[in-house]
């Protein structure tokens with residue numbers, strides 16, 4: 480027993496098994512096999528290594544975005560002149576990556592808490608029973624008092640009075656001058672795996688340049704200051720339509736970087752996409768057109784609290800940062816090579832199938848490829864067992 484184990488251990492260390500190969504001299508099989516191998520080689524080199532860059536590892540960035548608008552708007556509504564600066568037309572004003580620039584508005588000034596009728600047309604009533612006291616209508620402006628006002632034939636409500644009349648949207652938009660406002664985008668990205676940080680104020684963008692440049696995809700692709708009219712145009716919208724009813728535009732900052740070359744070559748590209756609002760939006764029966772929201776400024780007048788209500792139509796900008804950085808890494812390189820070598824086995828499988836089942840001399844190749852043994856069947860009555868010759872594939 481002991482010598483048996485010793486022998487096995489000695490065999491394990493002193494012997495080496497290697498498969499015996501059969502060299503098939505057949506042109507058809509040879510050509511098919513080489514073609515498949517060539518195909519696999521081309522796939523590994525062109526697709527896996529060159530196109531998919533299988534020799535590099537990847538990382539996405541964590542990023543932050545600041546924005547700042549500049550520009551002044553002017554309106555003259557019924558002789559009342561007004562200048563709108565950045566603190567008036569940007570919501571919110573903190574310089575977020577998502578913000579709204581007001582381009583049109585409906586203003587209701589001097590609203591104070593009190594009782595007044597709803598607007599004629601929308602909340603029609605014929606008697607007090609149509610205006611149940613203490614209740615609210617779905618699109619009403621306040622709490623109904625139970626009175627149906629004779630002059631307007633609408634329910635009286637406890638609300639901010641007078642109620643807003645938004646039946647007519649100013650056309651052309653009141654702040655068409657928004658077309659010339661400029662947007663400054665400051666974006667910094669960090670790729671944590673590669674420990675690289677970049678900013679869109681890349682090398683060469685200095686104080687002097689930033690003070691004068693305006694982004695242009697061809698002549699100034701790295702300038703971080705954008706004219707609103709250009710953004711809207713590049714996103715496929717017409718400024719007048721989107722300014723009248725509002726809409727949304729996505730600004731995509733794309734960082735696709737290869738850190739196997741100089742880090743300074745890692746620069747952003749900008750794309751503009753219309754996200755909401757159709758350039759042909761004119762249909763009155765459409766469920767919801769454009770983008771708007773309400774905003775109120777509260778103040779005290781003669782110790783009475785009052786407010787100015789603005790229904791704001793504007794362009795909502797969403798700045799989205801996309802990133803993908805790559806760098807050489809031995810692990811994905813070896814994985815790609817290993818999987819490529821594995822795919823070479825496909826050639827062997829296909830050629831074996833062809834040789835053993837399709838070619839006219841398949842029996843001959845079968846005999847050459849496989850070595851047949853005699854199999855033993857155990858006879859339960861005899862210890863030596865009986866030997867039965869049967870051809871079996873091993």
Ligand SMILES: Nc1ncnc2c1ncn2[C@@H]1O[C@H](COP(=O)(O)OP(=O)(O)OP(=O)(O)O)[C@@H](O)[C@H]1O
Nearest residue numbers: 547548549550660661662663664686689690704705
């Ligand atoms: N929307 C914009 N359009 C054009 N230039 C801008 C815009 N936002 C900022 N800038 C200019 O870019 C430079 C850097 O702006 P940053 O906000 O860092 O500095 P700032 O001195 O605080 O700017 P500001 O002029 O608002 O006081 C400044 O010269 C600024 O005037």
